[in-house]
Amino acid sequence: MSNLSMQTPTESPLQIPIEPALQIPMNSSVQTVADTQPVINPRFPVQPEMAEVEAALYHAVGSSRGSIGKMCFHLLESGGKRFRPLLVLLAGRCFGPPSTGLITTAAAAELIHMASLAHDDVIDRSENRRGKPTLNALWGNRTSVLSGDFLFAKAFSLLTDSGQFNILSLMVEAIQDMCEGEVEQALLDFNPNQTEQDYTERTIKKTAKLIAACCQSGAIIGQAEAPLVSALEEYGLYLGLAFQIADDILDYTGDPDALGKPVYQDLAQGNYTLPVLYLLRNKQERQWLTQILSEGTLNPTTTEQITDVLKNSGALDYTYAKAYECRDRAKAALQTVPGSPFKEVLLNLADLALSRKN
Numbered sequence: 001m002s003n004l005s006m007q008t009p010t011e012s013p014l015q016i017p018i019e020p021a022l023q024i025p026m027n028s029s030v031q032t033v034a035d036t037q038p039v040i041n042p043r044f045p046v047q048p049e050m051a052e053v054e055a056a057l058y059h060a061v062g063s064s065r066g067s068i069g070k071m072c073f074h075l076l077e078s079g080g081k082r083f084r085p086l087l088v089l090l091a092g093r094c095f096g097p098p099s100t101g102l103i104t105t106a107a108a109a110e111l112i113h114m115a116s117l118a119h120d121d122v123i124d125r126s127e128n129r130r131g132k133p134t135l136n137a138l139w140g141n142r143t144s145v146l147s148g149d150f151l152f153a154k155a156f157s158l159l160t161d162s163g164q165f166n167i168l169s170l171m172v173e174a175i176q177d178m179c180e181g182e183v184e185q186a187l188l189d190f191n192p193n194q195t196e197q198d199y200t201e202r203t204i205k206k207t208a209k210l211i212a213a214c215c216q217s218g219a220i221i222g223q224a225e226a227p228l229v230s231a232l233e234e235y236g237l238y239l240g241l242a243f244q245i246a247d248d249i250l251d252y253t254g255d256p257d258a259l260g261k262p263v264y265q266d267l268a269q270g271n272y273t274l275p276v277l278y279l280l281r282n283k284q285e286r287q288w289l290t291q292i293l294s295e296g297t298l299n300p301t302t303t304e305q306i307t308d309v310l311k312n313s314g315a316l317d318y319t320y321a322k323a324y325e326c327r328d329r330a331k332a333a334l335q336t337v338p339g340s341p342f343k344e345v346l347l348n349l350a351d352l353a354l355s356r357k358n
Contacts, residue, residue, distance in 0.1 A: 045341045046089040049098050049106070053085045056107035060154050071135055071147040075114050079130045084109040084214045087239075087349075091218025091232050093342040101221045104162045109214045111155035112171060116178060116210075118148035123182065124269060167217045174213040181205030189270035192280050192290050199277060200241070208240025215239075231333050235346065238330035243353040245323040248273035250357070252310055258357045267306070268298050274322060278315040285313060323354055 043050050061072040085106030092102040120126070121134040122141045128134060135144040152175070159168040181202040188194045188202075215236035219229045251266045252275060266273055270293075272280070279285045289309075292302050310316050330350045337343050 043086060045345055046086070046093060046098075049089045049093075049103060050082065050086065052103045053082070053089070053106045053110070056103055056158075057110060060107060060111060060158060064150065064154075067139070067143065068147055068150055071139055071143065072114075072151060074132075074135060074138070075118060075147070075151075078132045080110075080114075082110060083243075084113050084211065087211065087214040087236065087346075088218040088221075090342045090346050090349075091215045092222040093218075094232075094337055094340055094346070095219060095222030095224040095228065099221060101162060101164060102218065104158050105164060105167050105217050105221060106214075108155040108158040108167075108171065109210075109217070111151045111158070112175065112210065115148040115151035115155070116175075118144050118151065120182075122148075123186075124265070126265075164221075166220065170213045170217055171210075174210040177205040177209040181207075185271060188272075190293065191270075192272070192286070192293065194272060194277070196274065196277055199272075199274060203241060203244045204237065207244040208237045211240035211243070212236030228337060231336055234333040235330050238326045238333060239350055239353060242323050242326035242330060242350065245274060245319060245326065246354050246356065248275065249316065249319055249323070252307060252316070254357065264298055264303050264306075267293075274319040275310050275315040278318050279309065279313060282313065285309060327351065327354055 057076060061069065061076050064072055088106040088109050089102055092099070117129065118135050121129060122136050122144050125136075126134050127137040135147060139147075155171070156168060159165070159171065181204075184198070184202045185206070188198060212233045213236070215232040216229055219232040224232070248266065251263055251273070254263055256263050267276060276289070279289050289306070292298075292306070298306075327350045331347055334343060334346060337346075
């Protein structure tokens with residue numbers, strides 16, 4: 001984690017220097033998220049293994065009965081990128097052959113992610129995800145939280161039954177960090193004095209650590225040497241940061257139909273992400289913005305005003321630049337990893353993190 005330490009307030013809070021080639025001119029078009037599109041279907045080199053992971057997920061959920069079984073199936077069949085299991089498989093295949101351990105760990109990673117979504121939707125009072133009703137919208141908060149707990153238990157069971165206690169330790173640590181990040185975010189909701197360092201620390205905990213744990217786990221199962229396991233961890237941390245920053249941008253610029261959820265959700269809930277934190281540092285915009293935010297409600301007029309200011313102030317450009325920096329740091333972390341189709345897909349996934357629409 002030391003390579004992700006924060007800078008002093010006078011420096012870039014992510015402590016990732018922007019190289020001249022990565023700088024984005026202010027007031028440039030903010031419609032293009034990425035300058036490169038992935039050229040490889042992310043699942044192609046591990047398509048057979050992904051099918052096995054999907055089967056393992058249905059088998060794990062299929063063992064549950066009654067209402068909790070229906071709830072878990074609803075989550076499973078609501079779609080999703082299967083991004084975290086894909087990372088486990090690709091990282092493992094960079095160093096070794098397919099294995100039962102990789103499949104089991106990939107399935108456990110997705111169950112952990114599903115559990116966190118069930119809890120997140122309760123915390124955020126979300127009624128839709130991926131264009132479908134959330135568990136809490138259909139069954140209520142209490143049972144939704146319990147279904148998330150059930151999925152965590154299922155993931156732990158997969159890992160303990162297969163004897164992968166070192167992987168379990170990584171995943172438990174990531175879950176602990178997710179919980180810490182959620183608490184830290186809740187305590188800072190609607191706080192205009194929070195900093196980019198606060199944002200970065202909670203983003204690492206809430207998002208990046210689990211992604212890094214997936215990459216580490218795959219490398220460990222593939223029997224990579226310790227320096228290469230560390231390289232995959234660093235790749236995952238920066239990939240997670242890039243992924244979340246891009247997601248934060250979509251909250252202001254995305255299409256609600258493509259996202260499967262409303263835009264401006266973070267802002268309405270008091271979760272101030274990089275674009276808003278940039279405005280709050282600007283004396284000219286801070287007073288106006290804090291006045292709007294203090295009113296506690298957003299309407300079409302105010303959201304349109306905020307969008308215009310975000311574009312014209314350079315806030316979105318600044319945030320895009322940070323996402324690009326994290327993407328390039330993720331790619332750089334893989335320099336020592338031997339070349340393979342699996343490594344190429346990992347490199348392309350860093351671009352995909354910035355070019356996605358949902």
